[in-house]
Amino acid sequence: MEDPHSQNAVPSTSATKDKKPVAIITIGMAGAGKSTFVERLNAHLHSKEPPSPPYILNLDPAVTYVPYEPNIDIRDTVNYQEVMKQYNLGPNGGILTSLNLFTTKFDQVLNLVEQRADSVDYVILDTPGQIEIFTWSASGAIITDAIASTLPTVVAYVIDTPRTTAPATFMSNMLYACSILYKTKLPFILVFNKTDVQSHQFAVDWMADFEEFQAALATDKGSRDSEGEPTFMNSLMNSMCLVLDEFYKNLTAVGVSSVTGDGFDGFLAAVEASRKEYENEYIPELKRAQAKREKTLQQAKDENMSRVLKDRAIDREKNPAGALADRWNPDEEDEDDDDGDINIIDRSEERGPAEYIDVTRARRRETEEINWPRPG
Ligand SMILES: Nc1nc2c(ncn2[C@@H]2O[C@H](COP(=O)(O)OP(=O)(O)OP(=O)(O)O)[C@@H](O)[C@H]2O)c(=O)[nH]1
Numbered sequence: 001m002e003d004p005h006s007q008n009a010v011p012s013t014s015a016t017k018d019k020k021p022v023a024i025i026t027i028g029m030a031g032a033g034k035s036t037f038v039e040r041l042n043a044h045l046h047s048k049e050p051p052s053p054p055y056i057l058n059l060d061p062a063v064t065y066v067p068y069e070p071n072i073d074i075r076d077t078v079n080y081q082e083v084m085k086q087y088n089l090g091p092n093g094g095i096l097t098s099l100n101l102f103t104t105k106f107d108q109v110l111n112l113v114e115q116r117a118d119s120v121d122y123v124i125l126d127t128p129g130q131i132e133i134f135t136w137s138a139s140g141a142i143i144t145d146a147i148a149s150t151l152p153t154v155v156a157y158v159i160d161t162p163r164t165t166a167p168a169t170f171m172s173n174m175l176y177a178c179s180i181l182y183k184t185k186l187p188f189i190l191v192f193n194k195t196d197v198q199s200h201q202f203a204v205d206w207m208a209d210f211e212e213f214q215a216a217l218a219t220d221k222g223s224r225d226s227e228g229e230p231t232f233m234n235s236l237m238n239s240m241c242l243v244l245d246e247f248y249k250n251l252t253a254v255g256v257s258s259v260t261g262d263g264f265d266g267f268l269a270a271v272e273a274s275r276k277e278y279e280n281e282y283i284p285e286l287k288r289a290q291a292k293r294e295k296t297l298q299q300a301k302d303e304n305m306s307r308v309l310k311d312r313a314i315d316r317e318k319n320p321a322g323a324l325a326d327r328w329n330p331d332e333e334d335e336d337d338d339d340g341d342i343n344i345i346d347r348s349e350e351r352g353p354a355e356y357i358d359v360t361r362a363r364r365r366e367t368e369e370i371n372w373p374r375p376g
Contacts, residue, residue, distance in 0.1 A: 021055070021116075022275050023123040023151040025144060027180065028158030029173075030129040033193040035060075036258040037158050038126045039067040044264040045122060054122035055113065055348075059143070060129060061098035062091065069347070070126070071116075072109060074102045076345040095133050103139040104304055106146055107297050108344040114150065122271075123151060135180050142296055144184055148282070149293050154187045154274040155180065156267075161255070162198040167217045170206065171237050171244070178247045185285060187274035190253040195262060200255035207248040210241045217241075 024041075028034045038056065045052045058070035061080035066073075078101050084094035113123055125147065127134040134140035147153050157177050164170050181188045192200030206213040217237055252270040256263035316323035 019121075019275075020151050021120045021123050022271055023113075023125065023147045023153040024156050024271060025125045025127065025147065025153060025184075025186075026156045026158060027127050027131055027134060028191075028193075029131050029160065029176075032158040032160040033258050034126055034129075034158050035063070035067055037156075037191065037193055037256070038124055040256075040258040040261055041122075041124060041264060041267070042068045044261060044268075052121045054124050055116050055120045057109070057113075057123070057125045059099065059102070059125055059127050059134070060095075061102070062095050062128065066126070071346055071348045072112060072344060073347065074098065076347070077105060078102050092130060092133065095128050095130065096137055096139070099128065099133065099137065099139040099143075100300075103142050104297075104301050105344050106143055110146055110150055112344065112346045113147075117151070123147075131176075135183065138300075141183075142293075142300065144186070146293050146297070148184075148186055149287075152275045152278040154189060154271055154278065155184055156189050156191050156271075158191045158193050159203075161192045161194050161200050161203070164192075165198060165202060167206075167213065167220050167237060168233065170203065170213075171240060174244055174247070175240070177251075178244065181247070181250065186282065187277040188251055189267070189270045189274060190251055191267060192253060192255045193258055195255040196257035196260050200253070204253060204255075206241075207251075207253060210245050213241045214238055 026034050026038055028037075042054060042056060045054050056068060056070045056072075058066050058073045058075070060066075061074045061078050061083075063075075078098040080094055080098045083089065083098050083101065084091070087093070087097055089097060116123075125143075127140075134143075144153075157180065159173055159177075164173050177188070177190060190203075192203055202216075206216065217234060252273060254263055254266045254270050256267055
């Protein structure tokens with residue numbers, strides 16, 4: 001494990017101008033403090049001398065309030081409530097489908113990010129509150145691959161430190177982090193957040209020396225059954241910590257408080273170290289991903305389009321009269337329809353009011369009974 005306290009390596013902004021910006025993908029369990037972390041990181045970068053305002057993407061369609069001003073906001077592109085209504089989905093399905101719709105436009109996002117590559121040092125992605133919606137979805141993987149094949153990219157895994165002090169919770173969290181590391185294969189920073197409430201030193205100690213973790217496990221309540229024998233969970237965790245010992249060697253851990261701003265220089269130092277790791281270890285792998293990216297984005301678009309066409313064909317077969325009425329008539333063309341193909345909004349360009357992917361468009365003629373296709 002790298003030294004979490006080394007803060008000397010923080011690059012000056014001017015020194016990084018000739019480099020590509022680093023993309024920071026912020027993920028973490030619901031309530032770990034991702035949004036607050038992004039807000040503080042944004043403030044921290046603004047307060048640097050000279051200031052280094054980041055380019056921020058909010059990928060959470062369901063969030064009602066974000067404590068920072070994103071440059072690109074998924075909510076400007078996809079109306080989450082409308083998606084839930086039209087697809088008859090619950091909240092998680094709504095978030096996932098919104099992310100899927102947004103992903104079909106991600107090439108536009110990449111273009112906007114690439115246009116800013118010369119003027120920013122950091123591109124920050126805030127992800128949906130439900131971690132698995134991003135980490136275990138096809139869209140999350142496509143977005144991650146697309147960003148990582150464009151810019152040096154690092155995953156910041158935000159952890160709720162006060163809620164991770166029990167050995168079993170700590171181990172569960174580390175196993176989750178481990179699964180994401182091996183899924184993304186990207187440089188990975190464990191960000192122990194909320195250190196104003198609980199120091200992350202216990203975690204650093206457990207990661208540096210598995211015997212310390214085993215000692216904590218031995219004194220933990222519930223580690224022995226009624227006959228004084230170690231419980232199954234206890235034995236499992238005892239051996240798992242030996243496995244994770246190897247995993248910790250690939251990680252950097254830092255402690256931050258998103259409330260007080262403590263530890264953010266350390267975090268930026270870890271990001272800079274990760275950039276080097278990316279350049280030395282990940283670029284060969286990502287060159288292959290770059291070729292794949294083009295194919296996957298095109299495939300996602302094609303699949304969506306063929307699903308729409310298939311569904312419309314079925315509807316038209318069922319309702320030939322409606323299909324006949326659904327012919328394009330240039331005389332009826334609505335002036336408002338002339339919105340081009342631009343759905344992604346760069347707020348820093350001071351675009352007009354939000355433009356949504358119009359998921360209701362297929363229902364424009366109420367009498368026609370042509371339904372928008374269901375996902376899957
Ligand atoms: N004390 C303390 N509280 C924090 C810190 N960071 C975040 N919080 C609090 O933790 C709670 C959750 O923070 P959020 O930023 O909304 O967490 P999130 O991970 O974005 O949550 P989701 O929106 O569910 O994904 C809020 O009440 C924050 O004020 C911190 O460093 N210290």
